[in-house]
Amino acid sequence: MQVVVCKNASEGAEIVTEEILSALSKKPELVLGLATGSTPIEVYERLICAHKEDGVDFSSVQTFNLDEYCELNADHPQSYRTFMREHLFGEINISEENIHFPPSEGPELAEKCLRHEEEIRQAGGIDIQLLGIGSNGHIGFNEPTSSLASRTRIKTLTEKTLRDNSRFYEDPSEQPQVASTLGIGTILDARRILLQAYGDKKAEAVKASVEGPISSFWPGSALQMHADVTFVLDESSAAHLEMIDYFRKSRTEGLRLQKDNTA
Numbered sequence: 487m488q489v490v491v492c493k494n495a496s497e498g499a500e501i502v503t504e505e506i507l508s509a510l511s512k513k514p515e516l517v518l519g520l521a522t523g524s525t526p527i528e529v530y531e532r533l534i535c536a537h538k539e540d541g542v543d544f545s546s547v548q549t550f551n552l553d554e555y556c557e558l559n560a561d562h563p564q565s566y567r568t569f570m571r572e573h574l575f576g577e578i579n580i581s582e583e584n585i586h587f588p589p590s591e592g593p594e595l596a597e598k599c600l601r602h603e604e605e606i607r608q609a610g611g612i613d614i615q616l617l618g619i620g621s622n623g624h625i626g627f628n629e630p631t632s633s634l635a636s637r638t639r640i641k642t643l644t645e646k647t648l649r650d651n652s653r654f655y656e657d658p659s660e661q662p663q664v665a666s667t668l669g670i671g672t673i674l675d676a677r678r679i680l681l682q683a684y685g686d687k688k689a690e691a692v693k694a695s696v697e698g699p700i701s702s703f704w705p706g707s708a709l710q711m712h713a714d715v716t717f718v719l720d721e722s723s724a725a726h727l728e729m730i731d732y733f734r735k736s737r738t739e740g741l742r743l744q745k746d747n748t749a
């Protein structure tokens with residue numbers, strides 16, 4: 487596990503965007519796992535900029551979003567499909583058939599969720615998985631006590647998640663209570679994972695995920711079992727980390743080695 491403590495969220499977004507663009511330049515048919523929410527927005531803005539200003543081509547990229555609400559239709563203003571269209575897909579040259587969301591509508595959802603896992607496999611697996619983290623430690627909508635081996639399925643949202651997201655709903659009765667989400671096991675299958683967390687509201691979840699014991703009570707802690715994961719943080723979200731000086735030092739040393747090797 488790597489932990490990068492940035493001076494602010496913008497520096498974090500820059501690091502994440504650079505890594506995606508570098509991977510895309512080596513593999514045009516990159517498979518990206520994507521998150522919604524406020525955290526990844528600046529990365530999406532930077533990817534749009536790379537497309538519009540530098541001609542970066544997304545036509546062969548495939549995307550798999552982490553989650554989608556079950557009781558909202560696709561064009562509802564709060565659906566994650568709408569979010570992705572507005573914040574990324576509508577502004578880059580990605581093909582509609584290369585965009586995937588976990589099944590969230592209609593009958594036989596459990597079977598459809600299993601077929602979704604097969605679609606990820608057929609795409610060759612996720613190359614880079616972007617994650618945010620809930621203040622309760624959820625990744626995707628894998629709420630506390632989710633099985634660490636879980637696959638794509640329907641989850642009931644916790645009161646904490648509903649409270650965190652209630653600002654998007656004028657009428658509380660409209661807020662969905664269930665969502666489909668890639669499982670923790672599905673997320674751990676990604677080759678590379680980049681988790682961004684910014685602001686003091688995430689500090690407790692970051693501390694538990696990075697330094698706590700692995701526990702389904704803090705789903706982010708499952709990432710300790712992944713061989714190639716980086717937590718990209720700012721000073722506030724990293725504030726509770728006991729090992730913060732070590733993480734700062736290992737970043738400086740890593741950059742120095744990189745410089746020596748390219749000199």
Ligand code: F6R
Nearest residue numbers: 521522523524525618619620626
């Ligand atoms: C969204 C998702 C969630 C969010 C998390 C943080 O697709 O998977 O796990 O990443 O709730 O949300 P923000 O970024 O709004 O703080």
